[in-house]
Each structure stands twice: as structure tokens, then as C-alpha cells.
Amino acid sequence: MGAKAGSDIQATAKRPIPPGFENAHVTPQIYAERYAASIRDPETFWAEEGKRLDWIKPYTKVKNTTFEYGKVSIRWYEDGVLNVAANCIDRHLEKRGDQVAIIWEPDDPNAPERRITYRELADKVARMANVLKAHGVAKGDRVVLYLPMIPEAAFAMLACARIGAIHSVVFGGFSPDALANRINDCDAKLVITADTAPRGGRRTPLKSNTDAALLHCDDKVKCLVVKHTGDQTTWIEGRDFDLLAEMEAASPDCPPEPMNAEDPLFILYTSGSTGKPKGVVHTSGGYLVYASMTHQLTFDYRDGDIFWCTADVGWVTGHSYIVYGPLANGATTLMFEGVPTWPDPGRFWAVCEKYKVNQFYTAPTAIRALMGQGSEWVEKYDLSSLRVLGTVGEPINPEAWAWYDKHVGKGRCPIVDTWWQTETGGHMITSLPGAIEAKPGSATLPFFGVKPVVLDPQSGAVIEGNGVEGVLAIADSWPGQMRTVWGDHQRFQDTYFQQYKGYYFTGDGCRRDEDGYYWITGRVDDVINVSGHRMGTAEIESALVAHEKVAEAAVVGYPHPVKGQGIYAYVTLMAGVEPSDELRKELVKWVRQEIGPIASPDLIQFAPGLPKTRSGKIMRRILRKIAENDYGSLGDTSTLADPAVVDDLIANRMNKG
Numbered sequence: 001m002g003a004k005a006g007s008d009i010q011a012t013a014k015r016p017i018p019p020g021f022e023n024a025h026v027t028p029q030i031y032a033e034r035y036a037a038s039i040r041d042p043e044t045f046w047a048e049e050g051k052r053l054d055w056i057k058p059y060t061k062v063k064n065t066t067f068e069y070g071k072v073s074i075r076w077y078e079d080g081v082l083n084v085a086a087n088c089i090d091r092h093l094e095k096r097g098d099q100v101a102i103i104w105e106p107d108d109p110n111a112p113e114r115r116i117t118y119r120e121l122a123d124k125v126a127r128m129a130n131v132l133k134a135h136g137v138a139k140g141d142r143v144v145l146y147l148p149m150i151p152e153a154a155f156a157m158l159a160c161a162r163i164g165a166i167h168s169v170v171f172g173g174f175s176p177d178a179l180a181n182r183i184n185d186c187d188a189k190l191v192i193t194a195d196t197a198p199r200g201g202r203r204t205p206l207k208s209n210t211d212a213a214l215l216h217c218d219d220k221v222k223c224l225v226v227k228h229t230g231d232q233t234t235w236i237e238g239r240d241f242d243l244l245a246e247m248e249a250a251s252p253d254c255p256p257e258p259m260n261a262e263d264p265l266f267i268l269y270t271s272g273s274t275g276k277p278k279g280v281v282h283t284s285g286g287y288l289v290y291a292s293m294t295h296q297l298t299f300d301y302r303d304g305d306i307f308w309c310t311a312d313v314g315w316v317t318g319h320s321y322i323v324y325g326p327l328a329n330g331a332t333t334l335m336f337e338g339v340p341t342w343p344d345p346g347r348f349w350a351v352c353e354k355y356k357v358n359q360f361y362t363a364p365t366a367i368r369a370l371m372g373q374g375s376e377w378v379e380k381y382d383l384s385s386l387r388v389l390g391t392v393g394e395p396i397n398p399e400a401w402a403w404y405d406k407h408v409g410k411g412r413c414p415i416v417d418t419w420w421q422t423e424t425g426g427h428m429i430t431s432l433p434g435a436i437e438a439k440p441g442s443a444t445l446p447f448f449g450v451k452p453v454v455l456d457p458q459s460g461a462v463i464e465g466n467g468v469e470g471v472l473a474i475a476d477s478w479p480g481q482m483r484t485v486w487g488d489h490q491r492f493q494d495t496y497f498q499q500y501k502g503y504y505f506t507g508d509g510c511r512r513d514e515d516g517y518y519w520i521t522g523r524v525d526d527v528i529n530v531s532g533h534r535m536g537t538a539e540i541e542s543a544l545v546a547h548e549k550v551a552e553a554a555v556v557g558y559p560h561p562v563k564g565q566g567i568y569a570y571v572t573l574m575a576g577v578e579p580s581d582e583l584r585k586e587l588v589k590w591v592r593q594e595i596g597p598i599a600s601p602d603l604i605q606f607a608p609g610l611p612k613t614r615s616g617k618i619m620r621r622i623l624r625k626i627a628e629n630d631y632g633s634l635g636d637t638s639t640l641a642d643p644a645v646v647d648d649l650i651a652n653r654m655n656k657g
């Protein structure tokens with residue numbers, strides 16, 4: 001395996017596929033043949049895959065897409081009519097009405113779990129859909145969900161889908177301000193929330209956060225509340241309604257609304273390189289085809305398997321691999337309300353043992369956190385049911401991979417490292433249990449229909465061949481692709497199709513090794529990845545400068561042993577304000593209030609000045625290097641307006657953490 005001389009693009013050894021996967025859905029031969037077919041003739045390939053769904057009116061057109069800047073348009077199965085909820089529920093009833101669709105494991109290990117069969121799911125979803133209708137929600141209306149990890153979150157998503165309303169789930173860790181911005185951006189008619197959300201023994205006050213958010217929203221926005229913990233909340237008559245009580249009283253009959261394949265299914269806000277989060281829009285037909293197919297093939301899902309994705313439904317991973325993918329496939333999906341380390345670091349494995357989980361899908365940050373607690377927490381449990389392990393959200397470092405493989409998978413479970421994005425709807429580059437041999441740290445090879453290209457970051461030219469490095473783009477559309485930014489198609493085009501004409505630009509850097517395997521090297525834009533959560537540095541900066549004592553702020557990522565990246569903030573204070581540890585704490589608290597706990601800066605360095613070009617642009621490259629403790633390669637600083645600023649920044653770099 002000849003690594004290029006002087007290059008670090010080595011072809012690391014492949015890990016053979018463990019025994020027992022000879023009859024996997026995808027074998028090496030099937031992968032080779034069908035991948036080639038999917039690229040040669042996408043129309044035929046996706047026409048066939050579309051049949052995995054039930055269509056009210058079958059499609060006659062399959063693919064109608066262009067990445068041409070100025071004319072970007074993405075349409076799949078565009079004359080087909082279907083209902084997503086009917087595909088996730090109704091069509092399974094005859095064969096598996098009594099099969100468990102959702103297992104719910106509560107935060108408190110001593111509290112009772114819930115098992116919801118497909119028949120019960122049908123009942124709950126129809127009732128909730130009727131409650132929504134009674135509150136005036138109609139096809140095309142937006143509904144914001146701000147919920148704990150409880151089955152009602154899945155019911156609510158499916159209830160919206162059933163009546164053609166567009167849901168937008170907001171992660172429970174976001175602040176009232178962040179919630180208000182999202183409600184307003186999509187002009188939601190209604191918010192569904194719960195009293196409080198237990199996590200790791202603590203409770204997030206979702207309802208009072210919602211109350212605070214709604215102060216900044218139209219008076220007409222209604223609030224349906226799930227009384228989950230029974231905690232006391234304020235109640236505004238005429239605006240707040242008891243959702244579970246109304247479901248009891250509602251009819252269990254609600255015919256699914258026929259939806260065009262290209263009608264929006266959901267909006268999910270995600271951070272980009274500019275301040276305001278983007279409303280990523282996914283539509284009905286293509287998204288569900290893609291979520292269902294990737295769930296089945298990437299995890300080698302079989303009828304009867306118990307599938308567990310540990311993500312929160314507030315992120316795309318929860319949408320595609322807790323709710324839509326598994327339920328479209330008639331799977332049993334596990335939903336966990338808690339956290340990996342509470343009441344102790346054996347919780348994940350206790351849950352795997354309790355329900356005999358077959359596929360387990362989590363984030364590298366969780367693996368690293370648990371690895372740090374010692375393997376004895378894993379060894380206590382019987383994990384023999386596990387067959388496939390997965391990771392998502394960030395590159396997995398080889399040490400964490402090896403630990404996951406040895407202690408959790410016992411060397412007999414393939415690990416699928418799935419690279420994808422909120423924008424892509426489902427897995428894009430990933431190994432497959434029976435077909436693609438893993439290499440620790442590499443997402444390996446493209447999924448069916450996905451055409452990755454490595455581009456030269458400066459010229460935008462395609463870099464052919466193996467043993468190369470550049471930025472990652474995708475050359476053609478796939479059914480799970482986002483269609484637009486809610487309310488701003490221009491921003492969609494500008495973000496993804498402007499810089500490299502003719503391609504979807506992912507924002508990630510990558511290398512392709514001598515075996516053609518892809519290694520994601522991280523974001524090349526101003527997005528950072530903290531504990532597998534995507535954060536826009538611009539968003540944190542605008543929160544910081546909104547504080548009265550802050551004149552200017554620049555935020556970058558730095559390597560963090562557990563989180564992957566930590567948040568490093570350089571802050572210039574208003575004249576006359578003295579830096580102090582108290583002020584540091586005040587600013588952290590402030591950012592938590594403005595955005596949410598996930599955006600808390602790990603390190604704040606007070607800086608009298610930031611490195612700027614003569615035209616006033618902050619040179620983030622330099623700030624990144626200082627945060628990374630990598631002073632040797634600061635690069636060209638001659639364009640700085642005041643080079644002395646850099647010496648001061650280096651002298652005062654924060655070193656803890």
C-alpha cells in the first residue's frame with residue numbers, strides 16, 4: 001500500500017468484516033454492483049427504491065434536479081402522492097399491529113418504562129392529529145415542538161405529518177430566545193411543549209421557557225402542554241391547553257392527508273457560518289425513501305430487531321433514526337430520556353441489556369466520556385444481543401473506536417461511522433456492516449446514489465485520484481437532500497451552491513486515501529462541532545456582543561478531549577470595564593441564557609485587541625492557532641493592522657480545560 005512519499009495520506013489497514021454478516025442486506029458484491037448502477041442510472045435506481053413506500057398515487061417522474069447556481073431546484077418523485085405517517089404506522093398494522101413500535105426508557109431507571117405497539121401508536125397519533133385540527137392547524141401550517149425525549153415527541157411529529165402540518169422540533173437545551181426566534185422565523189401557529197424535562201436527575205423547565213419565549217411571539221400562538229412530570233407551571237387560560245386530556249377526549253380516527261412528495265415534512269434549524277440559524281426544509285417522499293433505506297442498510301436492520309439511536313429528537317439524527325427511518329421500516333425503536341452517565345456510567349449498557357438491543361448508534365463524544373470512566377462499567381452487562389454499532393456527529397478518534405470495538409462490540413460487531421448532515425437527511429458516507437470494511441476514523445465509502453468529490457479549496461477544481469485532500473462536495477442530488485432554506489431560497493443557493501459552481505458544498509474538509517476511503521477532517525467554515533452538536537461561532541459572538549460590557553468578540557473551536565471541540569471566546573471589553581473571573585462567569589451565564597447551555601464558552605480570554613487586517617476583518621485563522629496552542633504555524637501576519645496584538649494574545653492564552 002504505497003502511501004505517497006511525504007504525504008500523510010496513508011492507506012491504514014482495513015478491519016475485516018466480522019463473521020456472521022455473509023447474508024447481510026448488502027454484501028461486497030451487491031455494494032459494488034448497485035453503487036455503480038445508482039451512479040450510472042439514478043432514475044432507474046431510485047424509481048425502484050421509491051417502491052419501499054406506499055404511495056396513494058404512484059410517481060411517474062423520479063428525478064428532476066439541478067445544482068446550477070441561480071436555478072437550484074431539487075425535486076424527487078414530484079408527481080407522487082403519499083402520507084408519511086401512514087407509511088410509518090397504518091401500513092404496518094395488519095402484519096405488526098401488536099408489535100412494539102416505541103420502547104421508552106425514562107430518565108429515572110426505577111420509573112416504569114413504556115412500550116407502545118403500532119396499534120397504540122396509530123391511536124395516539126390520530127387523537128393528537130385531531131387535537132391539532134381542533135386548534136385550527138391545517139395542511140401547510142407550522143407547529144413547533146419543544147419537548148422532552150418522550151413518546152409524545154414522536155406522536156407529535158407523526159400527528160403533524162398525518163394532517164400535512166410542518167413540524168419544527170427545537171432541542172430542549174435551547175433558551176427561550178432561541179425558541180422564540182424559531183417560532184417567529186417559521187411563523188408557527190402553535191407550540192407543543194411539556195411541563196418539565198427530566199435529564200440526568202435534573203429538570204429543564206420547558207413550559208416556563210416557552211412562556212418566556214411566547215412573550216416575543218404573536219399573541220395568536222397557542223400552546224399545548226404535555227403534563228409529563230406533573231411539576232407546577234403557570235397557565236394562561238385561552239392560550240395553554242392540556243394536550244393529554246384533549247387527546248383522551250378526541251376521536252381516534254383521523255384519515256391521513258394526501259401529500260405531494262415535495263410538500264414539506266419538517267423544518268429543522270441548524271447553525272451556519274452567519275449569525276442566524278437556517279431553517280433546513282425536508283420534504284415528504286424523497287426524505288422518507290432515503291431515511292428508510294439508510295436505516296435498513298447501514299445498520300443491516302432485520303425484522304424484529306431492537307434499534308437504539310441515542311440522539312435527541314431535537315437533532316436530525318433523532319428525526320431520521322429514532323422516528324422516520326425505523327418506523328417506516330416497521331422497526332422497534334428505543335427512545336431514551338436520560339443521559340449516558342446518570343445515575344452511573346453504566347446506564348447505556350444497562351439499557352442495552354434490559355431490552356436486548358441489536359443496533360446501537362451514538363456519538364463519539366459519548367464514547368469518549370464513557371471510556372474515561374473505565375471499562376468496568378461496560379463489563380458488568382450482557383451485551384451479547386448487540387450486532388451493529390454506529391457513530392455519528394464528528395470524526396471518531398482511533399482510541400475511542402478501539403475501545404468501542406473491544407469493550408462494547410467485543411470485536412464481533414461492525415462499527416459504522418456515518419458521515420452526514422442535517423442538510424443531507426440521511427447517511428452519505430458510511431461503512432456497511434456486511435459490505436465495507438471499516439478503518440477506524442474513516443467514514444469509508446459513499447452510500448448508494450451519492451457522488452462525493454474532493455475539490456481544491458482555492459480553484460474549485462475537482463481533484464481526481466486517490467491519496468488526495470481538499471474540501472468535500474457532492475456532484476449530484478440524492479432523494480434525502482434538503483430542498484431549501486425556509487423562506488429564503490437565495491440563502492440556500494448562496495450557502496451551498498455558490499462557492500463551487502455545480503456542486504453541493506458540504507462545508508467539510510476531507511481526504512481520500514490510497515484505497516479511496518474518505519476521512520472527514522472537520523469543518524472548513526466558521527461552524528464548530530461541540531459534543532457532536534453543530535454551533536455557529538457567529539451566533540455565539542452575537543450573543544456575547546449583546547452583553548453591555550462587551551465591545552467585541554471572536555469565537556473559535558479548540559481541541560477538547562471529550563467534546564471534540566471546545567468553545568474558545570476572545571472578548572474585548574468596553575472601555576473602563578475591568579476583566580475578572582466574575583465577569584467570565586457572568587458572560588458564560590449570559591450565553592446560556594441567550595442561546596442555551598450547549599453554547600457555553602469553555603474558555604474566555606479577555607483581549608485588549610483582536611488581530612485584524614487593515615480593512616478591519618478579524619483574522620480567525622490566527623485566533624484558531626492560538627486557541628489550539630499551535631504558535632509555530634501562525635502563518636503570514638504581515639497583513640495585520642497591529643502585529644503586536646498577537647503577542648499579547650499568546651502571552652495571555654487560557655490554559656485550563
Ligand code: WTA
Pocket residue numbers: 270315316317391392393394395396417418419420421422423443506507508520522523529532533534
Ligand atoms: C460533522 C449530524 C466526521 C461534519 C448528522 C458535518 C461528521 C456535521 C460525521 C453535520 C462523521 C457528522 N465523521 N464528521 N461520521 N458526522 N459530522 O448537521 O462536520 O448536526 O458537516 O448533522 O457534523 O452536523 P449536523
